Amino acid sequence: MQLTSFLHSTALFVCAVSLLSTAAHAEDADGKLRIIVFGAHPDDAQYTSGGTAAKWAKLGHHVKLVSVTNGDIGHWQSAGGPLAQRRLAEVKKADAIVGAETQVMDIHDGELVPTLENRQKIIRAIREWRADIVIAHRPWDYHPDHRYVGVLVQDAAFMVTVPYICSDVPPLKKNPLFLYSSDGFQKPYPFKADIAVSVDDVFDQKLTAIHEMPSQHYEGGASGSEEHVAKVPPASDEAARKAWLRERWERRQGGEAKRSRDALIKYYGPEKGAVVKFAEAFEICEYGRQPTVEEITVLFPFFP
Numbered sequence: 001m002q003l004t005s006f007l008h009s010t011a012l013f014v015c016a017v018s019l020l021s022t023a024a025h026a027e028d029a030d031g032k033l034r035i036i037v038f039g040a041h042p043d044d045a046q047y048t049s050g051g052t053a054a055k056w057a058k059l060g061h062h063v064k065l066v067s068v069t070n071g072d073i074g075h076w077q078s079a080g081g082p083l084a085q086r087r088l089a090e091v092k093k094a095d096a097i098v099g100a101e102t103q104v105m106d107i108h109d110g111e112l113v114p115t116l117e118n119r120q121k122i123i124r125a126i127r128e129w130r131a132d133i134v135i136a137h138r139p140w141d142y143h144p145d146h147r148y149v150g151v152l153v154q155d156a157a158f159m160v161t162v163p164y165i166c167s168d169v170p171p172l173k174k175n176p177l178f179l180y181s182s183d184g185f186q187k188p189y190p191f192k193a194d195i196a197v198s199v200d201d202v203f204d205q206k207l208t209a210i211h212e213m214p215s216q217h218y219e220g221g222a223s224g225s226e227e228h229v230a231k232v233p234p235a236s237d238e239a240a241r242k243a244w245l246r247e248r249w250e251r252r253q254g255g256e257a258k259r260s261r262d263a264l265i266k267y268y269g270p271e272k273g274a275v276v277k278f279a280e281a282f283e284i285c286e287y288g289r290q291p292t293v294e295e296i297t298v299l300f301p302f303f304p
């Protein structure tokens, strides 16, 4: 490359970077929080964090729900591009109800590995969102894609602040708060609810969002079957379907409230914390910012 063209392309690059950072600062200037939630498949982020996302969005904060794979083997009856497109359409509908933005990365379902290339994708996604809070699976989950999302996000923590990696996207000035979403796995250590959010007030909204992903519950996703579909009320009986879904999610989110009661009492006080019915809980990852209780109440501005 000749020196003049090198200087020209360098100037263009610097210009593009400064434009990007100006745009990012303009977004930051609204004073609202920016949250990015990673799940492995187009439904995970909605399942783990959809209620809390709705609460942030209601207050004008910016939430993005990301699926790191495209979900293209997540059904017992269909696969490939058409399934990926169907699932993208499902999460877009669900996220619109929650008030969040959608991103689905074009990586095959069941094939996610913690490569350098994928680490760089995660670093860029966190930086481009200018995230204050990052949520992901723990790396101790049953599904390899879930585990590797946990590993990739851990590997991106701290690196998001280092200027000369992925230098095409401006680094974050502050390491975000990195959180794990909840799971029931016990080894090597069980999930610890450091923060628990009551989703009682947005439970119906979360259900309405989840209802928009029929491939994964009414049809059973990768674990579905004709027998499963026969047990679920048909699409023609929407009220019965929603009741079926409600029963399952009351159990799931109710169990999460019981298991995270101590954290609910810590943040809502003994009276309110004791009667929360449905919760979403999060564990603080050691690799990100370590917030004080006061900082947590700023980042989760719905505690009383």
Ligand SMILES: [Zn+2]
Pocket: 040, 041, 044, 143, 146
């Ligand atoms: Zn999943």
